[in-house]
Amino acid sequence: MPGSRPIVSPDEIDRLDFTDRVLHSTRDLAEVWRHLRAHEPVRRQPPHDGLPGYWMLTKHQDVSAVYRDGAHFTSERGNVLDALRGGGDSAGRRMLSLTDGVRHGEVRQLLTKTFSRRGLEVLGVRIRAMARQLIGQALERGTCDFATDVAKEIPLAAICDLLGVPHRDRERIFALTSTMVASETPVLTHADAWRAKNEVLYYFANLSEGRRTAPAEDIVTLLTSARVNGSGLTDDEIVFNCYSLILGGGETTRMAIGGAVLAFLEHPGQWQAWRRGEVAVETAVDEVLRWTTPSMHMARTAVREVTVGGTGIAAGDIVTLWNVSANRDESVFDRPDDFRLSRTPNKHVTLGGGTHFCLGSHLARLEIGAVLESLRELVADLEPAGEPARIYSNFLGGVCSVPVALKGR
Template identity: 45%
Template sequence: MTPRPVVQPDDLDRVDLASPVLHAENNLDEVWRHLRANDPVHWHRPVDGRPGFWVITRHADVHKVYQDKGHFTTAGGNALATLLTGGDSASGTMLAVTDGPRHQQIRNVMTRGLNPRTLEAVRHSLQQTVDRLLKNALDMGECDAAHDVAANVPLGAICDLLEIPESDRHHLLGLTSHAWSTDHADEPPQEAWVAKSEILLYFSRLAKERRGAEYDDMVTLLANCRIKGEPLSATELMANCYGLMIGGDETGRHAITGTILALTENPDQWRALKNGDVDIKTATEEALRWTVPSLHGGRTATGDVELGGKLIKAGDVASVWIYSANRDEEVFDEPDRFLLGRTPNNHFTFAYGMHYCLGHYLGRMEVHAVLDGLRRLVGNVEQIGEEKWIYSSILHGMHSMPVRMTA
């Protein structure tokens, strides 16, 4: 297959790291390697009227930002797409862009919906779904791993958790796939806003239907919970259902597609998986490190702070690049190799600290189920057409990857 063009460090002052087109159409590995070695806390110039921002690429520095609640906040946004364009409208209501006591209060409620009984039920259903999808792919012979397999795995898991009716699920899949990324460079931004609005309205209606009902799913839990005697506001309810849907679907989908691509590109690792030479749990962590479904996280400095010998001033936007940190030579041996037996594996795929991804249970279960299904059911998988990458500066994955699967 045709590799994407490699952006060289000499081009760094001419590229826009907040551009979805840059990430979809290019390979930035050399840029990340150069920044880690020479300018790990890098000031990115303003572009097209947007403010400049800090680009943080080393694992150790990313760790510092994630754990430093005193100098960095997600209030206002947690990604460049919103931080550079006026802030996130869900700030202070959605868990991912809320800090302080309210963050912990909402997180405590949502954690109750991820209890062992619920997760075990989701896990059982998830493995059945994966097995069915892989058997269908084998029957077809040739399929699109992104569309025919990966898209349907996390969709089922998150919709089971939220108890979304079967009749609504594929409509929601179409909306989530457009909310934070596009399939084409020239897709109008209005489509993303329409998709986000429709998801929010959908959960507003669903939550109203479930007020007063007995809790057995996350939407009902959120619709009927009380924090200090008060229910969640309508905005908090919609925003956090939206956050669960987007995070639970997009992350797993791109991790699964990326894992299948990596296995086609590394036949030695495919053999290790098939032969039982690697533990599935260990392999899952390497798949998550390698695929990096979220390219970066964003923060705003709340006070002046020194990092990597640079002064980040109060109000500055700081981006921590998970993709780069997950390939840091100081932390990972042979970081540019996909090694299913890698251990330890201290990746940042689910972030770190108070904003450690609440859905990490689901993400791990989804990738684990796919690896297990591939080991048991699929004799060989090969890529038979060009993969097509999504256009996003936040998410990292493919919307199409033609493969041939044989038993």
């Protein structure tokens, strides 16, 4: 089976470091998640290496409840484990995903039209044409690396179009964003990630400065000219939001698309069902989102004492929501370890929930759907052509290489 990883036994749980980027990449934690859901759904990880401890939620019900509970949980101190354990995210209250309350609603409102189904209609035409073109080129070559030749290109082009990043800068932006939260090698250092993040912020600080004097039809211009309660966004808000959009728009969907093709290679019966046209595209996209779960976890901070799944959590505690586990919860999903494109209902938590529900959900669905449809139209058969490779991260999960041999219809 391509890409299979050694299974970690639940006996090892107390020795596992869930913040270790290598663990998630090289080991299969399915049995660990199953054990935690059954026996310890609200688990306390002790402090380690001078860094604070944290709670781990693994059941769908608890994860969904915390996403929706803005009264007891905040995103403003950070929404991923590394940032929270490092003392809080410096972009707190200056990035939409790290802003709560009234301000969150006001700033989100600026962007909802752009990311609505209607707002994405024109871009959708371009995305579908691009998917056909890239898969057509791959067919001509016979084999391709689907992760780099297709999965990487489409989300990057789409979010760069929306933001207004010129074509000549896109390769560099991709190289930087793919180093910020994940890496293709196990030895990414803190300095590498810091450097990449710094370059991306610098890039958008300059780009947004340029848009003030030369406005264009793009999100950077929209942010620089926006008025909220009579005043503009601060420079920090503009730059941090661009950073957030390029990361959220480029990296997660790349993982979902590459993961979809890997899932087809691992489940040839599902590929046949898809090819025969037995499943609606919207339904298939949801199963791809559930199956791949690019954001493995999200995190919150309790602002006051609260009970989750019968366990008391204190004010100030870090709480991690493991989407990868919630999406395989046997109490919500029938045979959760089956990849089944026709699955309905499919209440996965891949896109989060509550007020911070993924802003780019329509865009992600559009991109994944375009790739699935192009595969169905153009490809008769696909087979593994080498070992896939996973990225190293404790936050983003998925593949950065999926060698595949394609045969045309």
